[in-house]
Amino acid sequence: MINNLNLVDRLFESYNYKIARTSTNDVRIYTLQYGMYHAAEIISFDKAIDVSKFKNEFSELGYATDVKVVKNLEEVEEYLFEGFFIKTPLGNELKNRYKNFVKKQLSNLPENSQYKYIDSDFDLILQNNLGEITEAKSYSSKDHSIITKINELFTKTAGALFIIIEAPAGFGKTCTANEILNCITVENSKILPFFTELSRNREARVFKHILLSEIDSQFPNGIKQNVVLEQIYKGRIPLIIDGFDELITKDSNKEDVESMLTTIVDLLQNDAKIVITSRKTAILNSEEFIETINSSIENFSLARFEIKEPTIENWLNPNRLKAILENEFPISQISNPVLLSYLRNIPLEKLEDFLTTSEGTLIDKYFDYLLTREQERQNLKLDNQTQFRVFRKLNRFMSEFNFTAETKETIKDFLKEYNIQILQESIKQYKEKDIKPSIDELTETLSNHVFLDRKTDGNIGFINDFIFGFLISENLILEKFQEHYKGNFTRVIPQDFAQKSLEASRVQSISNKNKLWEVYNEHDFGYDSVFYFDADYFLKNEIKRNFKTLFLSDRTIKNLLFTKYSFENCVFAGITFENCTFSTSTFKKSSFQNCKFYNCILQDKTSIIYDDFGIYVCQDNNDLIKEINSLYCKDNDKNEDESDNSLTEQKVLLQFLQVDEKRPKPRKFSVIKQRLSEYSDKEINNIIDSLIRKGYLHFKDDVGFITREAMNFLNHNGN
Template sequence: MDTKKLKRLYKSYGFEELPVDNKDVLVFTLRNGHFHNADIVKVSDKVDVESTFQQLRKLNFACTVRNYSSLNEVEEVLFEGFFSAKETKQRLSREYEKHVNSIEDTLGVQGAYKYVEVAYTLNGEEGDSKLIDVITEKFESKRPTLILIEAAAGFGKTCTAFEVLNELLSSKSNKVPLFSELSRNRKAKIFRYVFLDEIDRSFPTLRSSLVQEKIKEGRVPVILDGFDELIHQSRSSDDDGYDAAEPMLDTIGELLEENSKVVLTTRRTAIFDGDAFHEWVFSHEDEFDVIRIRLKEPTISDWLTSEKIASLEKFNFPIAKLNNPVLLAYLRGLPEDEFEGVLELGDDIVKRYFYTLLEREQERQNLKLSVEEQLTIMRFVASDMVLSNYTSESKEYLEMLLSEKFARLLEKVMALYTSAERPSMDELITKITTHALLDRVGNSDNIGFINEFVLGNFVADVVIESDDSEWLGEQRFIEPAVMATVPRSVDRREMLWSSIRFALEFQAPADRVLFSQSLCGELRIDLTDDTLSAQTFRDLNLGKESKVKRFLFLDCIFQDCNFFKENFEEVTFVNCHFYGCSVADKHKAEKSNIELVNNHEDGIGFLDSLGTIQNLSKSSLAEDDKSLPKVEEFILSKFWPKGRPRAHKHRPTSILYSGGKFTPSEIHSGIDSLKAKEILSVPDKSNFLELNISKIAEIKELIGKESNYAS
């Protein structure tokens, strides 16, 4: 055995070597307060360590004799001992069980929890394997890897994170995960300090430097749920929040060495679609891999039996609106004989869901608050969250909040108990803070709503009831409110839409489109002077209730959409796909308002009726056209801007079409020309183009660069 490597291993765990006379023995000591430990390592099988053992005992060391057969065994023994691998895995298993139980408590059916696989994309491509298998397989790769899991509010991010954790715990892996729900940590806004705090919470007896070393080695995979919450806490007024996210990503980047694996879950946000983030990814592509997974909306057939789906159809239930996992889980857990009774309530099915939970809570906790009184309290908590901009707070804060606001109500409720069972005021408030709709996670004392659907439902109540015609809420509250309202009645969806309309003016175009599509089933917002890329539009009337001016749709998918082109002005579609679409006013407007470049249709005639199709084979930008070099120069300047010492290797396609100097068809022709010259190519990530650095001399000539390229 290599004794030098043996010594390095022990020292990495904080041991000190204690010199001894016997050359066939190595002694390593560790002092921790009153506890002095010594490992006596036999270098030779025949060595007698008794005298060394007794000498150390006299010095008050607790001694252990080690007889290792390999360095791997040394590492395993030290890792298992220091990280308390068995106990840590048991603790994490209890956290997983608590997560499952909390879900089943809200459903009211023990054993009802089941993780439902959802459709997803991986780096822009459709996923065709089980999601959890795909993620856990990445843990076996020999490259440091960041796995980013994105989804809308309440669409399975946390459940996916817990399932990845459970899979790691269930396997025979010798890894010990570090799992954290970041939204529950409010001790610091700076991610580096939050992360160190999570290390201390998970491994309180270990040095953070040791834990970080094992993270890099891949022995401690990291799963961080709710990354977007920290971004929100840290961001200021920058355009897309990247300035707030960058130091967090840099901290994570410092961990991505050797064989480390880090999983982040986050809501979809403009930060991760922005050019700055993509540049960060590509600038580190030689150092670590970045895997982006986007979870899609659930499909009802994944959750409900054919018999229950038939019942939904029988009652003409709006199945298309039934896309929330919480509600689908509730319906799945209902016995068949109760299912149709719930459907008879129609649009009040969500109301029935909450009433069932609250009535059960009265029985579970012997809680004398009526259902309406419980709802009033929960709405007030949601109102305070929106007003003070938080999603979880300490138990002490919520107790103070409730005691100040509801003292009279609680005193009245206390009088309803018999003298023998009457709780004190503090005990009654504790019943509320341990309510089934509220959640207390792990070792944290922070409390928030049990899931995004519950949060969104009460936020929607607060927003709709607000008298403020210019209510201006944060995206972190708007999105769950919208998603929780989608399964509700048309009237309620309209009320929420009217209430958030002003706030939407300050949201990203993709979010505005999503919220309009979700609540109204059509586009009711004007789209002006901007670009949307890689978006999917389903069953929408485009241009019926809004105007689209000087706008670019790039790499988008349109399914069963109806276009009112009289409200389109200077609109361009590039690389888009149209399935089952139609033009409502094909004879009313001139085609010149809409330009079509390299699009695809599933039938014949739709594109011709929608707008002017650019025939690129006969483009005005022929090879000998004098304007072609100017277009190419413009495109390449996006890769190598003036004043920058070196070029970007990758750029999102959308940024090449912005600027307005050339038409989209001219840009498209310029890109094709540069591809033909092998200056540009399409990398393995969709919606991007890659610069061929080996052609750097030709690139410099095209854009007139004089400085040397710095790799």
């Protein structure tokens, strides 16, 4: 017999059961009523007890009865969870969700295509519930899969676990989220993942309400929200939240961001497991993020994954890659997962034909394939350009009202209202032998277009950022925004929408890249300096302006000249520079933090002040950093070697601790410099560089983390 019957009773009551008056200490009877359906659970604590009279009594009263013999409270919990979550339509839906995702991925590809998750290199920082870094490592996709690593963390991490997966657009965040879902199968484990794909909705404002609303809508009717939350805390319902950054805009205030982070942290109790995916955003390195995580890190472990850019070798087999290289095809025209997925699956002879035909760019051919097939698939009497026209309008509508998904009815209403003449003309194209659709039927067809996708919450949006960004760029190049919004068009496009247009335009023709660059540079959109750096780099592959207070983080920059335009008060954090040329005289009060320089060179070799071109914890594959160090003015050192109060490793490490000097706390590099302002930047850098080499510190972008080894060092040196 279970010692505490009150706990059993409360557990059943949390699932809306009522305790039958005929219950005894040996046999508990719980009844549940849903409309016309009445059920009775007869729970026995000893299999030797005869429960037949109870079963007969409630069966005669019209109850569907079930008898369960249990040994302990855990068995009761498991029984109820399986009955209300696993063995429900939701459990079956979960099995099909991944299949439906794969089906969507294949919908834009030729027949007989096969879906395959593309592994990429990735970085991992693992922080335990003491705040210590226990692992900071880069993994190669040749040897390790990010999915395998995440699965290991799920099964081996004791207590709550918070996993953040970061990557730029198109690097596979959503695919990774769905692969994680696929690993957590109902058949192999008694847990039920909750998966939601966030999108910016005009009505959505408070993240906590969005998340709780999603929970309410996805779980069975009659299940109290607190029951679901309790199962989340126990780890039976892991949360997978795809597109966390969708709710963060340039205008998001500090309170909104803190509220979003606090909502997630509040769920990280007991054995909860939460995964979020996000674009690379400064929010996840902000003081707000550091403070929110740090205030409750003792409750959970934190794993931060960063997916690196998939290589063409990851996507294409040797035969296809050989064809591309032999035809000297510009790699930049295919460095996009949408196109790479297409090239991976088209017949090899068709690929070779694409490579040898000069008419149109590869992206033109891809869209021609996609939209022509749409005419056949849906018996759509709209030529390709008209289809583009319809969805450029929808794209402008989404930009104006700043949303990425809406209800299907809203999307259909828009398609109908703003394209009525196009739809009427289309209907005339149907021949007598065809079944001529009505306006409403044609609108329904367009709402199922290959460009669109139904999100987890049932809303409709564009199928991916590439299509969305491409249509933004088309609207600007063709001056559609300018035409419809006159002098106000620069205020209609949110910066993150414009950013998608830059990333999508990397595969555009040189002519279209130039046109888009001119639009962004001839008008004042009010975007930040990072956007304009990206516009120069993605569209021109050269710097075209002076920069002030630019903070650039965590990306790879190739074949760029930093020699003509000036950089003042700029910070480069976690950047990998490949084949770049620098002129130290173009930089003032700027720094490079945790950067890598591969095959980079200096153009001039004049003396420089450390504060103007500071190198902090960087590495190279030649003598570039050594060469830069030799150019620093000697009087810049503040005579630190002669000072009685010279900076020590211990003093630097103490800056990465809480006020009590007992627990770790991540710190932004700028904060460390401020706290150690009595010392020169060069002296600070030398000590930090030494600590990194010893494995005592690890930097992610401009944020430093103390390791477990460093804590041992401090504990043995009088701290």
